[in-house]
Amino acid sequence: MKKRILISNDDGIHSPGIQALYEAVKDLGDVIVVAPAGEQSAVGHAITLSDPIKARPIARPDGFHGFAVGGTPADCVKLAVCALLPEKPDLILSGINLGPNTGISVIYSGTVSAATEGAILGIPSVAISLGSYQTPRWETAARVARQVAQQVLRGGLPPDTLLNVNVPNLPAKSVRGYRTTRMGRSRFVEKFDRRTDPQGNVYYWMDGDLELLGDEDGTDIIAVREGYVSLTPIWFDLTHRAALPAVKKWNLKWRKP
Amino acid sequence: MKKRILISNDDGIHSPGIQALYEAVKDLGDVIVVAPAGEQSAVGHAITLSDPIKARPIARPDGFHGFAVGGTPADCVKLAVCALLPEKPDLILSGINLGPNTGISVIYSGTVSAATEGAILGIPSVAISLGSYQTPRWETAARVARQVAQQVLRGGLPPDTLLNVNVPNLPAKSVRGYRTTRMGRSRFVEKFDRRTDPQGNVYYWMDGDLELLGDEDGTDIIAVREGYVSLTPIWFDLTHRAALPAVKKWNLKWRKP
Numbered sequence: 461m462k463k464r465i466l467i468s469n470d471d472g473i474h475s476p477g478i479q480a481l482y483e484a485v486k487d488l489g490d491v492i493v494v495a496p497a498g499e500q501s502a503v504g505h506a507i508t509l510s511d512p513i514k515a516r517p518i519a520r521p522d523g524f525h526g527f528a529v530g531g532t533p534a535d536c537v538k539l540a541v542c543a544l545l546p547e548k549p550d551l552i553l554s555g556i557n558l559g560p561n562t563g564i565s566v567i568y569s570g571t572v573s574a575a576t577e578g579a580i581l582g583i584p585s586v587a588i589s590l591g592s593y594q595t596p597r598w599e600t601a602a603r604v605a606r607q608v609a610q611q612v613l614r615g616g617l618p619p620d621t622l623l624n625v626n627v628p629n630l631p632a633k634s635v636r637g638y639r640t641t642r643m644g645r646s647r648f649v650e651k652f653d654r655r656t657d658p659q660g661n662v663y664y665w666m667d668g669d670l671e672l673l674g675d676e677d678g679t680d681i682i683a684v685r686e687g688y689v690s691l692t693p694i695w696f697d698l699t700h701r702a703a704l705p706a707v708k709k710w711n712l713k714w715r716k717p
Numbered sequence: 718m719k720k721r722i723l724i725s726n727d728d729g730i731h732s733p734g735i736q737a738l739y740e741a742v743k744d745l746g747d748v749i750v751v752a753p754a755g756e757q758s759a760v761g762h763a764i765t766l767s768d769p770i771k772a773r774p775i776a777r778p779d780g781f782h783g784f785a786v787g788g789t790p791a792d793c794v795k796l797a798v799c800a801l802l803p804e805k806p807d808l809i810l811s812g813i814n815l816g817p818n819t820g821i822s823v824i825y826s827g828t829v830s831a832a833t834e835g836a837i838l839g840i841p842s843v844a845i846s847l848g849s850y851q852t853p854r855w856e857t858a859a860r861v862a863r864q865v866a867q868q869v870l871r872g873g874l875p876p877d878t879l880l881n882v883n884v885p886n887l888p889a890k891s892v893r894g895y896r897t898t899r900m901g902r903s904r905f906v907e908k909f910d911r912r913t914d915p916q917g918n919v920y921y922w923m924d925g926d927l928e929l930l931g932d933e934d935g936t937d938i939i940a941v942r943e944g945y946v947s948l949t950p951i952w953f954d955l956t957h958r959a960a961l962p963a964v965k966k967w968n969l970k971w972r973k974p
Binding site for chain 2: 499501502503504505506507508509510512513514515516530532534535538539542543564566567568573576580603607608611615617618620621623632633635636637638640642643645647650651652654655661662663664665666689691692693694695696697698699700701702703704706707708710712713714715716717
């Protein structure tokens, strides 16, 4: 039976990354694209509760079809699975994102949030990002996407897990292989540029530099830096289990009035 | 030395919950409020990169002062710590949120994201939410906020940990105590209400019901339901460590072109 594949992203349905992803996997099953109408980067795991969500059908001559959604990546996946698609997909692919989703960036990533939403809904889900903002080598990331999609369609993913894939921005022949990694701890260290508008109001632009913090051995960040594709299993249970005993030890007693 | 406390939230700087939180802790240190100018619920861990972020000073006769920020809760904490405050705060409190942040809801929560941002910046951070949308008993949640703030100012939090606190919507004398919990697995199961606008365009409203999924013993959801305040240590490392061996076992070989 033909597999059903849902594609989404956060750069928007008109981005080159989602087109490259479509082309890479279009012959692996019935592919439908449900993605934001506009760019939705760094939206984190946002959902739209207080506004209506518009969905406009899209069909291109090359077979690329689906819906442009006036919402976040998480909205797209929820809406697709719960309302737009006739049946649950066998695989969700989110990407290809322009720019890495490694280290702490993962928690701000719309690309990853689409895949997280898929995992919450019990569907094997993969986020794919390309590790550069300049002269993106979509063909390398597309090759990775196809290989990983085939693997997941064949063997699935562990329960409650999505796969966060980051691809080095190299020619395909220079990629050194795959590495299973953990999420790094490094993050952008913010600088805020303070300005004043013509009316005298203060505003800020957020900017920053990636700072390598602590030991990053075995992380997504180092793997990509060394020319490997990183495969990081991610989940949505945020409990810090190692910290439970410390909180328990407080033995906090409720002070009744 | 006087402790510095930063307050934020996602319901906005004019919400009753943040006022109740301010009043509960104002004598515990130098308190400053940096919160969204408008409501920012279910924004997840979004940050504002492509737009300028406005910050307008606010001061009320009761001493409540700080900045109303045209951004998300995560923006507020970043901007406060990196640009607005003269020194790093000793404690960040986010809330009091109207409505619970338990189970899967945690990943959509702006309230929790403000505290997560604090933890990323290395500051002890606490999110406080009240378990009902109707007739909120702010006085109960305020009492909890004060007690937990005192505990954290005294003893800190484990590294890389924020504390997610959920308060049952009961009179203070009926609260049964504190419980250290894990994040539940239950979630809203979405329904989408399909409508057509006067121009014939299709749109959807997202709605849903909380569905108890699987064994929720020991979770935030059950604790609040049974009349306890839940204390859940949360972190920002999303790696699903238990799933690492399964991905490694794929032993995926890179297919060079």
